[in-house]
Amino acid sequence: MYRLVGIENDFWRPILFSTQKISTFFANMVHEMIGIGIVGYGYWGPNLVRNFASSESASVIGVSDLDAAKLSTCMRRHPEISTTSDFRELLSNPRVDAIAIATPVHTHFELAQAALKAGKHVLVEKPLAQTSDQVRRLVDEADRRGLTLMVDHTFLYTPAVQKIRELMLQDQLGEVYYYDSIRSSLGLFQSDVNVIWDLAVHDLSIIQYLLDEDPIAVSATGSCHVAGSPENMAHITMFFESKCVAHVSVNWLSPIKVRQTFVGGSKKMVVYDDLEPTEKIKVYDKGITLNAQAENAHQMRIGYRAGDMWAPHISTKEALQTEVEHFVECVTTGATPVSDGLSGLRVIEVLEAASRSIAEQGKPVKLDPRRRVADRVKAIA
């Protein structure tokens, strides 16, 4: 019955509005639903509102934004949701169990910490905060209070990335040799973060999710073409203890939008094009074979294997719908989210190392994988 909120027909709106309001009220009274407050109704916030509003286990209680025009848009689309320019009203509302934060990155820490201190579970947009120190403080705060802290690493919840992970868990790709990704488009230029904190964060979270190991070093270069703005294009290379290497290229100054990832394995290779409407993933049974019989170094030892290509069926379910359902389930059951605070921390540590490397024209910066493995053990326990 809560799905009615998404219907756009104005004739039905008043009826749907009252149905939703009454249902939400009673459901909250008997604690059937998780009450959600959303802070930030700019570009991404409306997607959170729409997906939480269509969830059967959540009810959007209120939305906060500093911009009155954004709140008017929200009221027009969702008349049943209350709005406020002061997010503290959401914190003091006992019907709000959890807060989702979709504001600019420099505000994440302060808002998330205030929400946790008010006893609310928290979902924060990527990247979780501006520094690893801030993330550690959020993780500690959530742990101490027994609250869920999750970061919106949306791509982990896409059917495409989940399918690649499934193929890897089934060892269909073999040993992973590389992850190579291009994520470029014309904009959107951000003022408070550079392109790696905006776009590469997606790849770093995917790499962390797909690979069994953390990078041991990162090297990055970046360029800025707008005076006074942060870097708008960057190239990051991540090194691992295994043969695997990951390369991520991100650019806000590209004539076309590209979202392409190659995962090369010893058995098969995957091409993932997120802009493809249907066949987002193609699995190629291609690779090389080494000829051990070669009698001397002058003989060609490399053979090429060119087998079939197939495009596995993947669901069309919106990633954010899967994600908000996962968040609500974690809040309800106390389970650890896939993209919990510690996974957010590991991503931020790589972003910080990449930023240091950019400042030193690509000088590799070492990472300490042992510490992060310890973090992960803590997260599972």
Ligand SMILES: NC(=O)c1ccc[n+]([C@@H]2O[C@H](COP(=O)([O-])OP(=O)(O)OC[C@H]3O[C@@H](n4cnc5c(N)ncnc54)[C@H](O)[C@@H]3O)[C@@H](O)[C@H]2O)c1
């Ligand atoms: N997961 C994804 O794929 C994805 C995509 C886009 C953006 N994002 C993330 O979402 C976040 C927001 O990005 P955006 O593009 O929507 O930004 P935006 O600037 O379009 O919107 C941010 C909104 O937050 C409001 N705001 C700022 N401070 C506030 C406060 N204290 N209280 C209430 N409202 C406040 C602003 O008025 C604005 O409307 C960023 O962290 C960004 O990285 C995630």
